[in-house]
Amino acid sequence: MTDATDETAVLHDDEEVLDPLADLEQGMDKNRAKVGSARPSSLLYTYGPGSIMDLPGFSVMPAGLDDWEPIWARREHLRPIMEPRLLGVVQMHLGDQVKELRPFPWQPKRGAQSNEGNDLGIPARVFPQWFRCTGCDYLGPLPRFAYKNTHPFRPDLAQFTHKNCPGRGGRTKKRREAPAVPAQHLLACANGHLDEFPYLLWVHRGRQCPSAENPDLKMFDANLGKSVGSIIKCVACGATRGMAEAQGEVGREKLPQVCRGRHPHLNAFYPDCDARPALIMMGASNLWFAATQTVIVMPRTEAEDVDALADSLRVGLGDQLAEFANQAAVIRGMAAVAHVDVTDVTDDELLAAVAKALEPSESEADRQERLANWDPVELLVPEWRYLQKPALFPQQQNTSGLMVTEMDCSPDLSPGINRVVAVNKMKRINAVLGFTRLDEMDRVNDVVSRLVRLTRRGKPTWVPATEDRGEGIFLQLDLTTVDAWEQGILTSDLWAAHKAAHERNFNRRFSETAKRVKASDRLPSPRYWLLHTFSHVLIRELAMYCGYGAASLTERIYAWPASPDRDAAAGLLICTTASDSEGTLGGLVAQSQKDLLQARVASALRRAARCSSDPVCAMRTPSEPEDFLHGAACHACSFVSETSCERANRFLDRRFLMTLPTSTGHSVHGFFGGIDAL
Template sequence: MTDTTTTPLADNNDALDPLGDADEGLAKNRAKVGSARPSSLLYTYGPGAIMDLPNFSVMPAGLDDWEPIWKRREVVPTILEPRLLNVVRLHLGPQVDALRPFPWQPKKGSMSTEGSDLGLPARVFPQWFRCTGCDYLGPLPRFTYTNTHPFRPDVAQFTHKPCPGRGGRGRREGSPAVPAQHLLTCTNGHLDEFPYTLWVHRGQKCPNAENPDLKMRDANVGKSVGSTIICQSCNATRGMAEAQGAKGRLKLPQTCRGRHPHLGAFFPGCRAQPALIMMGASNLWFPSTQSIIVMPRSDAEQKEALADHLRVELGIDQIRQFADQIAVIRALAGARNIDVAGLTDADIAAAIADVIAPPESEADREERRANWDPIELLIPEWRYLQKPTLFPEQQNNTGLMVTEMQRGPDLHPRIHRVVGVNRMKKVNAVLGFTRLDEMDRVNDVASRLVELTRNGKPSWVPATEDRGEGIFLQLDLDAVGQWERHIESTPLWNSHVEAHRRNFTRRFSETAAAVNPDTRLPGPRYWLVHTLSHILIREMAMYSGYGAASLTERIYAWREEPGREAAAGLLICTTASDSDGTLGGLVALSEPVKLQSIVLAALRRAARCSSDPVCAQRTPSDPEDFLHGAACHTCAFASETSCEKANRFLDRRFLLDLPTAKGPVVPGFFGSTHGL
């Protein structure tokens, strides 16, 4: 189902700091105001993001505020996945001991009350509102909150009472208020209210009032851009258009106050310069997540999972107290429903030693994190899918069930293997988030990643378990290697490299200034596999019964390096937190006859675009800096929920022989369109 969101209520009319937390020290409203699926709370509306509700917006709070919610249960559920937990510890520290689901509990019946005391805490943000009846602009306590219907959280709203209206036509019952859209942010992830009072008075105080009333009036079309702020006490006016762009940034406060609304705290000392950002801007919140496909565990991983389970359920102090008494540990584990019946004393002793072992030094962890590559999470999955025999009956407690399929006689010879993933489980964990730039666009990741707790050292992080199905395709590795070496010497690839460099140097945010762009550009084989994945997603959506936005990709494409073999393959899957991800319509397409017709249709469709020849010959040249070639919304782009790179690094010319605007035709991996 969904995770409940609760929000605090400021219910007095006292004056307050217009940039402070309006709910500080006030009564809280614990009523339900909205709901969201776990996947949206993970990727779209996590802690620090702004979630639009029908009549106002809220920001999910940090993990400190989640603790009282889960403490309402005797047992806090956890997700045991050592491989993912180790990556979380690498980034956030060894104190992280668990992955927890969102605080939600299913109901046994429609009228049941199970889980009604659980939910995701949130704060009203932004906390400046504008009256829709009279244009009054003010802080949260100047408005009245109403949420009288227990089964209609969508009618909760703030109203301005009494509202004088425009032209003397007032409304005693009040007029609805909407959040003011302007905010301030910085490259360190801080977010603050826009200082409207200081702005309209150009950094000075109002000469006629200590806390003057303001109005925000939208500009008439054709006269000016943006809204205008008006002081009711001294009649000072100033347009919001002045705050936009590089010149407008110089007129804003030059010092960031270090505010994190999701934590309800300020962190002074930030030296970044604030910038104007709108409430609905796409670069307001970028989640930093890591995910894995759960696979059968090795013996070492089984022991690690046991150690994690003991650490969470029994606690380090209790384990250290009875470390030399295996029988006592067995009894304590049994009381906590930890199955240790089939384990030897040596296995339990090894898990205890793992729990009480001293953590690695901070210097060693920082060195490992600096050298860490996200591909390391994909390598075990790639290796598992390379096993020569995968039986249909192979099913285990991981929930993974795979079947090696026969290749159809007419399947393109450069598609080497096909594997049907009948069942799979994917675990996703949140590390934090960034603003203005995604994680792959920042240079000093440790400082740019916004913390989820006030002390910056969480003991757990939110995670989700998704179940689904999919199809894995592996390309001919030798053919991919030969093709890639040839592509790297072509003018088309050089154009993409130069465009990528320009894209980095022209970023509005300064977080990418010190990054070597060449280290962030995937190689040609990634472009190839990524483009193939997109055209297959578009084609499979017509036959699988799933919408195109429900299908996601997992790309395995990297060169051979010391310690890891080369990869060139893709997994198209659908996952959901409920049974919707396992309907069977996708894996059924892996049957030889169906798959070869789908691949053929996808390649033929990719050979033509209604925007050709413009699309087919699109090559970035100075000053252009787009990160794709022959690809557009008509032929190759996918929805944001499907693509792992936001529709970057796509070019149909890497798939097929298509004409180029400059230079000779680039050899497509699958050859000429006439041979299809």
């Protein structure tokens, strides 16, 4: 078996099929399969395949896509998510063998007592598989513990226990069944491999125990005095060693110098890994970074309709498509069986879609070249161009899920804002391409070999995706004014300080990927800093009036200077979406009315002019050796939750937004002027 990097996998058990829901089908009462639930958005960005999901009693790792197939096999027909623009991006990254975007295996219930969807779910493996007894501190592998999950309506009670636990010191007369918890220490490498910590080798300093072939271990807390972390002790020979020794660069030298190449989500090993493993704790934020791509579904052109139908026919009819390529009536019959809707399609349109579906794929060399030159801004350009054509708005195609309305602007609205568009309805599609560990990539195509695969048997033929519906507000700044303002910023001392800090940040990152990327290519333009800061202060303001929490509002920034490939852009979309079919309730889009929006913008800018941390915040400018990626911005005035910000609260500076009265030194002219201009 090979993949894009020609890795050869060694499976734990080549015949193993992970299907925990089979317990339900077999009527097993003692160990019910389901152990919890999660929203699709959570599975996309936080707990996807390869991540570690904490449950009340233990932790699990969602499995790779191979193990999803038995779950999907329970349905005769699977309706994929059709979005040609996003599918094309996924194919560029993963290959043309990706034929569809699939939703997560979930089915809504008609009533509380309904059994619909009980046979669907995300398969997962228990990980890590070393546990510690809370009663006697025994540390051992999973088979040494018993599993309990007997209540059909309380999956949170599922846990592993240590039977006949003697208690600490072994002096307990009546032995009991004590709960066990996962051991927190793991090994990870920059190539995305993850492994159990070798506790036996660690406590014996790389050698075998002199007193027993497979000795028992204990793990003690040592948060007293100068000791930090846990201490591992061998019961047989009495050897002890603290986990604090494994931390940092010095500790890394004491760990195994060769990575075993383990992917627990695939239940496989990939030998010959050239990266060194490092200690990582189970709940560390750099354990799993999702690689996702997102688009807002736009009304399609005729060519895009052909592409969408071609994708549906390719998936639904497979090899039969070529056999009957010129027989429209036969294609229609097969399409009906495959649940592909061609009712409103003429024969000529149908045959054109068939021809499109049968076109040869681009060569691997062409795909790699296109991937190397790809910029994520390309996903935003079609959305920006559509929003620049209000004449198209009354002719909206409701099938796209997008409904937008050009709004009147209040005469008192800041003159820097020249357009307001109410996004009454929108549909957002999100797809998972893979993930990385330790090292988050700025772009998915930075170091493609670092992207951990989702399947073990060849390249994926589909990837998980979610479909969210919601609403939003789009604000556009005057492009001529933005261009003139940006030219002044580019020659300022403040911008020079931000550029230098960004360079230092890149050079100092604990990141193998960053070393291969030119820092200057990844510094957003001043207009991005402006719109990003404006978006944050608006999110904080709108959250107090729209009925949605700030963490439920997200941003989409359209900010780039003109180039030969694309026109300049300067706009932002603040939106909220939900994964259920009904979408959201309209509280955010109601704020786009001219009087309400004028009040919200004025209030947001007034708040941005002052911060409870001023003058420290207003004067914050990175200088050697500092390398933070923001200026006059902090939690008190500009930062928002991670679910809202597309750049992790980086590239923010209120001085680009407003001329701050308390700012000295690196002062610049704010785009919206001073507070007196409001």
